[in-house]
Every structure is written in C-alpha cells, then in structure tokens.
Amino acid sequence: CGDDHTHTHTHVQKREFPSAPLTPPSRPLQWGSLNVIHTTDSHGWLLGHQHASFPEPNYSGDFGDFASFVAHMKELALEKDVDLLLIDSGDLHDGTGLSDGFPVGGVDAHASNGFFKQLPYDLLTIGNHELYIYNNTLDMHENFAPHFPGRYLSSNVNITINNASVPVGSRFAKFKTRKGRSVTSLGVLYDFTDNDAGTTVQFVADMVKEAWFAEAIKEKPDLFLLAGHMPVARDNWPLVYDAIRAVHPLTPILILGGHSHVRNCLQFDGRSIALESGRYMETVGWLSADLPPPNTAETSQNITFSRRYLDPNRVTYEFHTGKGNFSFDTAWGKGITKGLEDLSKAFDLTFEYGVAPHDFTLSRSPFPSNDSILSLVATALPIGLAVNNTRASIPNIMITNSGELRFDIFAGTFTKNDQLTASPFMDSFLFIPNVTAGVAKGVVEGLNGGGLDAVGRRAEDVQAERWARGYVEARYREWLKEMHERDSPTRRDVAENLTLGYVTTDTCPGGVGDDTPHVALPFFSSPDYIASAAPDVSDDTPIDLVFIDFIQSDVLGVLNSLQSETVYTGDDAALYTDILMSQVLGVYAQQVWN
Numbered sequence: 001c002g003d004d005h006t007h008t009h010t011h012v013q014k015r016e017f018p019s020a021p022l023t024p025p026s027r028p029l030q031w032g033s034l035n036v037i038h039t040t041d042s043h044g045w046l047l048g049h050q051h052a053s054f055p056e057p058n059y060s061g062d063f064g065d066f067a068s069f070v071a072h073m074k075e076l077a078l079e080k081d082v083d084l085l086l087i088d089s090g091d092l093h094d095g096t097g098l099s100d101g102f103p104v105g106g107v108d109a110h111a112s113n114g115f116f117k118q119l120p121y122d123l124l125t126i127g128n129h130e131l132y133i134y135n136n137t138l139d140m141h142e143n144f145a146p147h148f149p150g151r152y153l154s155s156n157v158n159i160t161i162n163n164a165s166v167p168v169g170s171r172f173a174k175f176k177t178r179k180g181r182s183v184t185s186l187g188v189l190y191d192f193t194d195n196d197a198g199t200t201v202q203f204v205a206d207m208v209k210e211a212w213f214a215e216a217i218k219e220k221p222d223l224f225l226l227a228g229h230m231p232v233a234r235d236n237w238p239l240v241y242d243a244i245r246a247v248h249p250l251t252p253i254l255i256l257g258g259h260s261h262v263r264n265c266l267q268f269d270g271r272s273i274a275l276e277s278g279r280y281m282e283t284v285g286w287l288s289a290d291l292p293p294p295n296t297a298e299t300s301q302n303i304t305f306s307r308r309y310l311d312p313n314r315v316t317y318e319f320h321t322g323k324g325n326f327s328f329d330t331a332w333g334k335g336i337t338k339g340l341e342d343l344s345k346a347f348d349l350t351f352e353y354g355v356a357p358h359d360f361t362l363s364r365s366p367f368p369s370n371d372s373i374l375s376l377v378a379t380a381l382p383i384g385l386a387v388n389n390t391r392a393s394i395p396n397i398m399i400t401n402s403g404e405l406r407f408d409i410f411a412g413t414f415t416k417n418d419q420l421t422a423s424p425f426m427d428s429f430l431f432i433p434n435v436t437a438g439v440a441k442g443v444v445e446g447l448n449g450g451g452l453d454a455v456g457r458r459a460e461d462v463q464a465e466r467w468a469r470g471y472v473e474a475r476y477r478e479w480l481k482e483m484h485e486r487d488s489p490t491r492r493d494v495a496e497n498l499t500l501g502y503v504t505t506d507t508c509p510g511g512v513g514d515d516t517p518h519v520a521l522p523f524f525s526s527p528d529y530i531a532s533a534a535p536d537v538s539d540d541t542p543i544d545l546v547f548i549d550f551i552q553s554d555v556l557g558v559l560n561s562l563q564s565e566t567v568y569t570g571d572d573a574a575l576y577t578d579i580l581m582s583q584v585l586g587v588y589a590q591q592v593w594n
C-alpha cells in the first residue's frame with residue numbers, strides 16, 4: 001500500500017477510498033420549504049455495514065459520515081433559507097456489538113445511544129426494542145430522553161417508577177421551526193404487547209380518545225409532524241390521522257413511521273404524506289414539502305411532496321452535499337467515527353471466533369441449504385449447547401424462532417460483532433424433559449403450521465397475535481419477495497451494471513423513490529421456526545425438548561395440543577444451559593471454524 005508501517009487496513013482507510021465501486025445517486029434531491037432527514041430501526045448499526053459482498057457496501061457510511069452529511073445539509077438549508085428537521089422513529093436497541101456487546105453489568109445500547117445524543121435530532125420516538133427489558137426502558141427515561149428535552153416522544157408508552165406510571169419521554173411536543181412554522185408532534189408506538197413488566201403500551205385506538213390527546217391537537221399548528229414506531233401501511237396511522245382530520249380538515253400532516261423494516265411511502269390525502277425508511281442504517285429517508293409561509297390561510301390545494309430513500313454511504317452523502325472525498329468530513333463527524341471505533345475496541349468487537357467458510361444468508365439462499373444461516377443454526381445449536389452441559393448425552397430436539405436470526409454471516413473472519421449482528425438477543429434456552437420423541441418431532445411443524453394452527457386458531461389470528469408481540473419478519477420478507485418477483489425478470493438480464501440492493505415501489509408522487517438504482521436481491525422464503533435434526537430414536541423414547549425462552553408460550557400451546565397426557569405449563573420448563581442465543585454462533589465457530 002506504500003505505507004512504511006506494518007498494519008492491516010482499518011475501517012477508516014476503506015471509508016476514504018471505498019473498497020467497492022458504489023453507484024452514485026440517480027439525481028439531486030428535491031428540496032421544499034420544509035424538509036426532513038429520517039432514520040428508523042437503526043438497531044445499533046452505527047459503524048456502517050463493513051463487509052465487501054454486495055449489498056453491504058451500499059450501506060457502508062458510518063454515523064460519523066452521517067453526522068457530516070447532516071451538518072452539510074443544515075448549511076444547504078440555511079443557504080436555501082428553508083426548514084430542515086432530523087427525525088428518528090425508534091428501535092435503537094438490539095442489533096450489533098455496539099449496542100449489545102457491552103460488558104457484564106452494562107445496559108444494552110447505553111453506550112451507542114451516546115452517539116445518537118451527539119446528533120441534532122428535532123424529534124425522536126420510542127420503539128418496541130426499547131421495551132423488552134425494563135432496565136433498557138429506564139435508561140431511555142433517565143439518560144436518553146432528558147438529553148432531548150420534550151422531543152423524545154412516547155405518546156402511548158409509560159414506565160412505572162416507584163409505583164407511579166409516567167411517560168418514558170413526553171406525550172407530545174409543540175415547537176417552532178427555524179422559519180417560524182408552528183409544529184404539533186406525537187410519538188406513537190404500534191399496538192405492541194410483549195413489553196416488559198413495569199412498562200405499559202396503550203393501544204392506539206385508546207390513545208386517540210384521551211383528554212390529553214384532544215387538548216394537544218386542539219389548537220391549529222402550521223403542520224402536524226408525527227413520528228411513530230408504526231408501519232405506514234396496514235397499521236393504525238389512519239386512527240391518528242382521522243382524529244386529527246376531524247378537527248383540522250386541511251392542516252398538513254407529515255408522518256415518519258417505522259418498525260416493519262421496509263421502504264414505503266403513501267398519502268392519506270393530498271395534504272398529508274407518510275414515509276417509512278427501512279432498517280439497520282441501510283436507508284436514510286428524505287421528505288420534502290412545499291408548505292406556505294407560517295400563519296398563511298389554509299387552502300384545500302394538494303401539497304407538493306417529494307420523498308427519497310438514500311443508500312447511506314459516502315458517495316451518496318458527497319453527491320447530495322456537493323462535497324468531495326477530501327472536503328466532506330467534518331471534525332465533528334470524524335470525532336464520532338473515532339468514538340465508535342474506540343467503543344468497538346473497548347467492547348473487543350473484532351475478537352475472532354473463527355473463519356466462516358462462505359456466506360450464510362437469511363433470505364438470499366433456500367432453506368434448508370448449505371448457504372442458509374437458518375440451516376447453519378439448526379446444525380450449530382446441538383454443538384454449541386452441548387458445551388459443559390451434563391444433559392448433552394440425552395437425545396433432544398432444539399427449536400428457535402427464525403426471528404432470533406437478524407442478519408447474514410459473510411465469508412471470512414467471524415468476529416464478536418458478526419456474532420451479535422447475526423444473533424443479538426440475550427435469550428435463554430429452556431427444556432422440558434421426557435417429552436416422547438414422536439410428540440417432540442411434531443412441535444416445529446405445529447409452530448409453522450398453516451391454515452389452522454395446532455390449537456385450532458386461524459392462521460390470520462396467529463399472525464395478528466404474533467405481530468402484536470413484535471414478530472415482524474413476515475412483513476419484511478413479503479417486501480423482499482415482492483421486489484424480487486417484480487424486478488428480476490425484466491431488469492436482471494439488462495442489469496446496466498447495477499449492483500444488488502433494494503428496488504422499491506410505493507404510491508407516492510415524484511418518480512422512483514430509491515435514490516440509487518439497483519437490481520433486486522434474490523429471495524427465498526423460510527419458516528418462522530427451525531429445529532435441529534430429530535434424534536434417531538423410536539417415537540416413544542423420552543427426550544429433551546429444548547427451546548428459546550422467547551417462544552415459550554407458543555411451544556407450550558402446540559405441545560399441549562399434540563398430546564393429552566400432560567398439561568404442560570411454564571413450571572415444567574427449566575434452564576438448559578448458561579449459553580445464550582447471542583453466544584451460540586461464537587461457541588460453534590470456535591469449535592468448527594478454527
């Protein structure tokens with residue numbers, strides 16, 4: 001490389017001269033009189049996506065680069081004399097080593113949230129991943145929300161402290177933009193039911209009937225700006241929209257949604273728009289609106305909106321800010337990058353468990369197959385969970401939900417960070433002893449069952465109940481499948497040298513929403529639950545039924561429907577091992593990939 005020192009190239013060098021050629025955006029952004037930069041479902045992905053296989057380089061910008069982008073965009077907004085707001089729609093927890101690789105005694109995402117605090121967010125809202133563990137919610141209440149006084153919104157989410165139930169952040173916000181526009185904001189979480197004890201989520205239908213809600217929306221602002229960890233389609237935004245429209249038929253409503261990890265945009269009427277900006281810092285959303293100056297009398301004319309889904313990388317950021325590789329960085333952004341790299345070192349995130357022989361993917365390879373991460377996990381569970389386990393010699397079947405697996409594994413070094421991006425949840429393994437093999441073998445089938453499930457509920461009811469508990473993969477996979485089927489026959493053969501990435505369709509105006517053209521990712525469907533290979537024993541042999549605690553109620557339901565000898569309850573399940581789901585792949589790699 002021409003350097004005179006011995007080193008392996010670090011992330012910083014790679015960022016300055018991207019190791020993979022990146023396609024630039026197709027066209028400049030359309031600015032309005034009010035503009036929004038939107039992030040959602042970032043799940044700790046603040047160091048950017050660092051692997052070389054596509055589509056990863058599309059998303060290689062880190063949070064320091066993002067900070068520099070925001071700084072330059074703010075300068076541009078000043079030059080254009082327009083409003084520019086920065087908004088986040090939640091789910092800062094669970095996803096990478098930066099959020100989940102903390103030492104024993106720490107709190108998930110406490111350190112990575114410190115970098116969010118360095119960005120000038122105008123509005124943020126709470127996600128379901130802030131609520132799975134009480135201490136995480138408490139940390140958001142005590143250490144995060146106060147940093148954004150009045151702007152961290154949890155309109156329908158409370159935490160109980162000393163027997164008093166209080167909003168985690170604030171219920172609503174009223175503020176003025178730099179250009180003097182009056183804004184009323186809410187921060188809404190979808191109807192999530194799997195929140196930890198000591199936290200409460202009020203259903204959206206009930207929230208809109210609250211007296212505080214009526215009072216908050218009573219006065220007419222220049223615009224309603226609603227952030228929410230709630231998908232823009234097929235969810236409850238219409239309840240909020242209708243409640244506002246009943247009082248203010250013409251006031252502009254801008255909605256920034258999240259949760260289903262997709263890129264999407266729709267309009268409820270010509271004076272409203274709802275944008276959702278993907279996941280894992282794979283998308284930065286852009287929304288612009290041509291709003292009249294403050295205090296102008298309302299008309300019924302349609303508002304000109306535009307939206308764009310940006311691939312967060314330095315080529316995108318430089319293109320839209322008119323900067324070059326050497327003029328783009330700000331001292332502030334570089335400081336954030338350095339802080340993230342220091343955190344990665346402190347958490348030992350480059351610790352190597354082994355070398356992955358090839359890529360293992362969630363939806364780009366069939367299940368079962370050699371290249372499927374779900375197949376890998378089905379193999380890894382019996383090996384990983386056998387370590388230091390006195391029950392290992394008893395035949396077993398091990399089951400997990402596929403949602404525990406959150407990301408692909410790429411060929412090459414498999415580090416602590418890779419382990420946590422693939423499988424971030426610190427969920428435990430439980431077991432029920434003496435389940436006969438014949439019954440145990442039917443459990444995964446029952447869990448995945450279509451039509452009527454094993455306890456007689458309709459598939460739609462099962463899906464609705466799982467959705468409420470946070471199961472969102474089905475929606476994201478539907479999106480991938482749809483883009484794959486739509487895109488592949490027509491464009492893949494033409495290809496125009498396009499790289500792999502998201503190919504979005506939505507119903508918002510302004511042409512294609514994706515900022516950078518791509519060819520759609522391959523897609524293969526996979527089951528919601530997976531199991532290790534059944535032991536080679538007769539059906540009446542008693543075996544251990546091992547499963548991840550996150551799916552305990554589902555497993556008990558199916559188990560009780562498959563036999564009538566015992567009515568199993570949570571009391572029949574005991575801890576199988578100290579090894580957590582977030583550790584299994586590392587334990588496996590140490591044994592098999594070394």
Ligand SMILES: O=c1ccn([C@@H]2O[C@H](COP(=O)(O)O)[C@@H](O)[C@H]2O)c(=O)[nH]1
Nearest residue numbers: 128259403404425427470471472473550
């Ligand atoms: O302990 C847990 C918590 C969550 N999951 C999975 O996560 C998704 C919800 O994640 P979103 O980012 O809100 O989409 C849920 O579907 C579960 O599959 C888990 O497995 N274990």
